[in-house]
Amino acid sequence: MKHIPNRIYLPEDRIPRQWYNLRADMKEKPEPLLNPATGKPVTLADLEPVFCTELARQELDDTTPYFDIPEPVLEFYKMYRPSPLIRAYQLEKYLDTPAKIYYKFEGNNTSGSHKLNSAAPQAYYAKAQGLTSLTTETGAGQWGTALAEACSFFGLPLTVYMVKCSYEQKPFRKAVIETFDAKIIPSPSSTTNAGRAILAKDPNTTGSLGCAISEAVETAVTTPGCRYVLGSVLNQVLLHQSVIGLESAEAMEMIGEYPDIVIGCAGGGSNLGGLIAPFMRDKLTGKADPDIVAVEPASCPSLTRGRYAYDFCDTGKITPLAKMYTLGSGFIPSASHAGGLRYHGMSPVLSKLYHDGYMRAVSYEQSKVFEAAVLFAKQETILPAPESSHAIRAAIDEAIKCRETGQAKTILFGLTGTGYFDMTAYENFHKGNMNDYVPTDEELEASLSQLPTFS
Amino acid sequence: MKHIPNRIYLPEDRIPRQWYNLRADMKEKPEPLLNPATGKPVTLADLEPVFCTELARQELDDTTPYFDIPEPVLEFYKMYRPSPLIRAYQLEKYLDTPAKIYYKFEGNNTSGSHKLNSAAPQAYYAKAQGLTSLTTETGAGQWGTALAEACSFFGLPLTVYMVKCSYEQKPFRKAVIETFDAKIIPSPSSTTNAGRAILAKDPNTTGSLGCAISEAVETAVTTPGCRYVLGSVLNQVLLHQSVIGLESAEAMEMIGEYPDIVIGCAGGGSNLGGLIAPFMRDKLTGKADPDIVAVEPASCPSLTRGRYAYDFCDTGKITPLAKMYTLGSGFIPSASHAGGLRYHGMSPVLSKLYHDGYMRAVSYEQSKVFEAAVLFAKQETILPAPESSHAIRAAIDEAIKCRETGQAKTILFGLTGTGYFDMTAYENFHKGNMNDYVPTDEELEASLSQLPTFS
Numbered sequence: 001m002k003h004i005p006n007r008i009y010l011p012e013d014r015i016p017r018q019w020y021n022l023r024a025d026m027k028e029k030p031e032p033l034l035n036p037a038t039g040k041p042v043t044l045a046d047l048e049p050v051f052c053t054e055l056a057r058q059e060l061d062d063t064t065p066y067f068d069i070p071e072p073v074l075e076f077y078k079m080y081r082p083s084p085l086i087r088a089y090q091l092e093k094y095l096d097t098p099a100k101i102y103y104k105f106e107g108n109n110t111s112g113s114h115k116l117n118s119a120a121p122q123a124y125y126a127k128a129q130g131l132t133s134l135t136t137e138t139g140a141g142q143w144g145t146a147l148a149e150a151c152s153f154f155g156l157p158l159t160v161y162m163v164k165c166s167y168e169q170k171p172f173r174k175a176v177i178e179t180f181d182a183k184i185i186p187s188p189s190s191t192t193n194a195g196r197a198i199l200a201k202d203p204n205t206t207g208s209l210g211c212a213i214s215e216a217v218e219t220a221v222t223t224p225g226c227r228y229v230l231g232s233v234l235n236q237v238l239l240h241q242s243v244i245g246l247e248s249a250e251a252m253e254m255i256g257e258y259p260d261i262v263i264g265c266a267g268g269g270s271n272l273g274g275l276i277a278p279f280m281r282d283k284l285t286g287k288a289d290p291d292i293v294a295v296e297p298a299s300c301p302s303l304t305r306g307r308y309a310y311d312f313c314d315t316g317k318i319t320p321l322a323k324m325y326t327l328g329s330g331f332i333p334s335a336s337h338a339g340g341l342r343y344h345g346m347s348p349v350l351s352k353l354y355h356d357g358y359m360r361a362v363s364y365e366q367s368k369v370f371e372a373a374v375l376f377a378k379q380e381t382i383l384p385a386p387e388s389s390h391a392i393r394a395a396i397d398e399a400i401k402c403r404e405t406g407q408a409k410t411i412l413f414g415l416t417g418t419g420y421f422d423m424t425a426y427e428n429f430h431k432g433n434m435n436d437y438v439p440t441d442e443e444l445e446a447s448l449s450q451l452p453t454f455s
Numbered sequence: 456m457k458h459i460p461n462r463i464y465l466p467e468d469r470i471p472r473q474w475y476n477l478r479a480d481m482k483e484k485p486e487p488l489l490n491p492a493t494g495k496p497v498t499l500a501d502l503e504p505v506f507c508t509e510l511a512r513q514e515l516d517d518t519t520p521y522f523d524i525p526e527p528v529l530e531f532y533k534m535y536r537p538s539p540l541i542r543a544y545q546l547e548k549y550l551d552t553p554a555k556i557y558y559k560f561e562g563n564n565t566s567g568s569h570k571l572n573s574a575a576p577q578a579y580y581a582k583a584q585g586l587t588s589l590t591t592e593t594g595a596g597q598w599g600t601a602l603a604e605a606c607s608f609f610g611l612p613l614t615v616y617m618v619k620c621s622y623e624q625k626p627f628r629k630a631v632i633e634t635f636d637a638k639i640i641p642s643p644s645s646t647t648n649a650g651r652a653i654l655a656k657d658p659n660t661t662g663s664l665g666c667a668i669s670e671a672v673e674t675a676v677t678t679p680g681c682r683y684v685l686g687s688v689l690n691q692v693l694l695h696q697s698v699i700g701l702e703s704a705e706a707m708e709m710i711g712e713y714p715d716i717v718i719g720c721a722g723g724g725s726n727l728g729g730l731i732a733p734f735m736r737d738k739l740t741g742k743a744d745p746d747i748v749a750v751e752p753a754s755c756p757s758l759t760r761g762r763y764a765y766d767f768c769d770t771g772k773i774t775p776l777a778k779m780y781t782l783g784s785g786f787i788p789s790a791s792h793a794g795g796l797r798y799h800g801m802s803p804v805l806s807k808l809y810h811d812g813y814m815r816a817v818s819y820e821q822s823k824v825f826e827a828a829v830l831f832a833k834q835e836t837i838l839p840a841p842e843s844s845h846a847i848r849a850a851i852d853e854a855i856k857c858r859e860t861g862q863a864k865t866i867l868f869g870l871t872g873t874g875y876f877d878m879t880a881y882e883n884f885h886k887g888n889m890n891d892y893v894p895t896d897e898e899l900e901a902s903l904s905q906l907p908t909f910s
Contacts, residue, residue: 109836381564
């Protein structure tokens with residue numbers, strides 16, 4: 001049998017120099033974003049006050065399959081990429097499974113996650129356009145850190161609205177983000193109309209991604225030379241994150257492997273959409289038929305319990321409307337939920353693919369997720385982020401199924417990041433204080449009843 | 456000009472399968488450890504109650520140049536090694552220097568540092584001998600985390616005595632160490648005679664590595680089936696850490712480079728001794744003459760201001776005596792000093808080499824070190840540990856010298872770890888609260904006057 005090293009790094013001449021735009025190969029395209037004022041598909045002109053122009057173009061382009069990665073972004077990528085594709089030999093041995101488990105590890109950079117893959121081009125394009133500042137939101141803090149890093153590198157001031165409960169659970173994220181000279185504001189805040197309105201309704205709110213997005217967008221459109229950037233959900237983000245999947249596919253080809261199952265955690269879809277891109281391409285073009293699995297928290301179950309409908313991307317209802325799986329833009333997950341994946345919606349691309357049966361979704365309560373995280377840390381020497389641990393949980397369960405059926409499947413999952421800034425959650429888990437609250441049907445119904453009526 | 460990739464990973468067939476024992480090539484050997492009871496060189500029988508037998512053998516062997524790395528340790532190494540040798544292109548560009556800067560990055564594992572390189576074999580040998588538990592001390596927490604990881608993997612219960620001020624500054628270290636099922640006790644504690652004696656003298660002491668060592672050793676020798684393990688200073692640790700240098704030398708050979716300067720931070724010497732091993736071998740055997748530089752904190756300056764003398768390795772004076780550069784075993788660095796490198800002494804091997812003129816030493820105050828850390832993080836996307844940042848500071852200063860002289864030197868430094876658990880120190884730096892306290896001559900003299908009299 002051929003020997004496969006534990007870690008596979010692509011040689012320089014096999015590193016992707018283009019991103020892949022999954023929409024180009026979809027026969028049925030995702031529904032377009034709608035302008036909430038007109039109910040019509042958004043245009044470049046609609047998007048330009050919010051996004052930098054090149055990114056707005058990428059957002060709207062559903063036909064060009066490949067985009068060249070700009071040279072300065074390739075240079076930036078080279079500092080921390082290619083990321084390793086790792087064979088989880090020790091985990092396999094521990095699980096006593098005939099399955100082969102691979103994971104693509106994106107945590108080897110200071111932002112601690114895959115988010116840097118989109119932060120770099122977003123900061124680069126903004127700088128190239130002559131913009132003078134950016135705003136964004138961050139949930140678990142990974143995106144905020146990544147964007148702060150990229151903005152510091154390309155020389156752009158940044159303001160980060162951080163979901164309040166994460167801000168409080170992860171005090172050191174602030175110090176990291178400040179190391180890269182960005183300004184950080186817990187959201188909801190009194191610095192915006194959107195934030196003030198949410199605080200007026202519920203002064204004790206723990207915040208949500210949707211709410212932080214409203215504040216960041218409002219600040220961007222009211223500040224000259226400023227634009228808003230987002231770390232997930234958007235088509236442009238999935239485009240940039242395709243580098244994860246392209247590298248994974250190339251590395252698997254190098255070692256003569258192809259995944260039977262591809263598993264990714266899903267919040268807004270940035271990692272999942274990036275990881276699966278080339279495998280979904282194979283599926284769409286009939287070249288292969290891998291089983292593609294989205295894993296989400298039971299506390300914020302947009303794919304497994306949400307509705308496929310037009311909804312706002314933010315709580316303040318100032319963004320365009322997207323057709324996606326959503327829990328309603330007013331949905332705020334329980335504060336006891338650790339880490340990211342707190343978004344009420346899901347990438348429109350992934351939503352469409354899920355709706356059309358190209359992938360499936362599962363959800364887990366968080367104590368099951370942390371069990372998997374600790375087991376993984378002990379076997380593989382990497383302390384995973386809670387978000388990534390959703391994918392670990394599903395991969396372990398698939399490997400256990402293989403043990404039972406005797407099938408030697410090849411499993412690939414995305415290890416999106418490290419858990420160094422999630423130690424409060426790990427502490428709660430060790431103390432047995434993990435709360436597995438799951439929203440009731442009534443709660444979801446109440447939130448979904450607020451969907452825009454024309455959806 | 457030949458293109459050199461940003462990150463160089465050794466292919467599997469070039470990964471070292473042996474450790475290198477620097478002492479074998481030293482014509483003048485380091486002075487032996489002495490039994491404080493007899494004043495005579497320690498024997499295997501003296502060491503066996505404290506250390507596991509194979510490790511005690513390695514400690515005493517100053518003639519065997521290469522030791523095979525046991526197969527299970529090689530398997531463990533494969534999970535996170537080889538570590539990358541990284542060309543700091545962005546830092547070079549920022550500094551506008553003709554120098555070529557390389558760094559060996561050891562932070563890509565959950566312990567966050569190079570410490571895992573010695574933790575793995577120490578846990579493995581202890582398990583192989585049939586021991587049932589281990590004790591250790593940890594300063595900044597990196598060693599404690601690494602050993603907890605290794606003990607969890609090889610199946611050995613562990614108790615970690617953590618220097619009290621680090622325990623308080625780095626609350627999340629506890630959560631990580633507990634993830635790997637180890638027990639963690641702030642030192643000095645009331646669980647040992649040594650701890651109680653120190654607390655009786657000074658109930659408000661912030662602790663020191665020397666004191667934590669006393670407690671860990673006492674617990675080991677009074678518990679059946681238990682031994683003590685140490686993450687630095689000892690010859691066995693330098694032996695295991697030689698994997699850093701061997702990989703670096705091999706990677707540099709692959710790209711046709713050889714360092715003019717090799718720079719490492721120095722606390723007890725584990726990283727420095729490992730990194731320089733093959734380059735010092737070249738120097739000892741006349742094959743090359745690189746400039747080898749130890750960098751230490753001005754607040755704990757054992758090489759630059761200490762004395763070369765026999766001293767205890769611990770504060771409680773229960774360990775063997777080592778001939779080394781020391782500030783006196785009672786020396787406790789200012790609590791305002793961030794991170795590790797708090798040890799009063801220095802590896803006897805490195806002390807001897809320094810004493811004989813084979814290397815030089817410099818020291819920096821911590822605000823200069825954090826300036827370098829932030830600059831590095833912004834340019835290279837890695838948030839460095841405060842310890843590692845001492846080496847960064849020195850490397851930057853050497854690169855600036857090159858800019859001034861026009862010399863295109865090749866600089867290699869050790870980036871021992873990441874700073875994710877040092878955010879309190881980074882916060883203090885951002886707030887301008889960094890205290891650059893340096894011990895006065897009188898303070899050092901008072902501590903050195905307590906050296907054992909026969910030294």
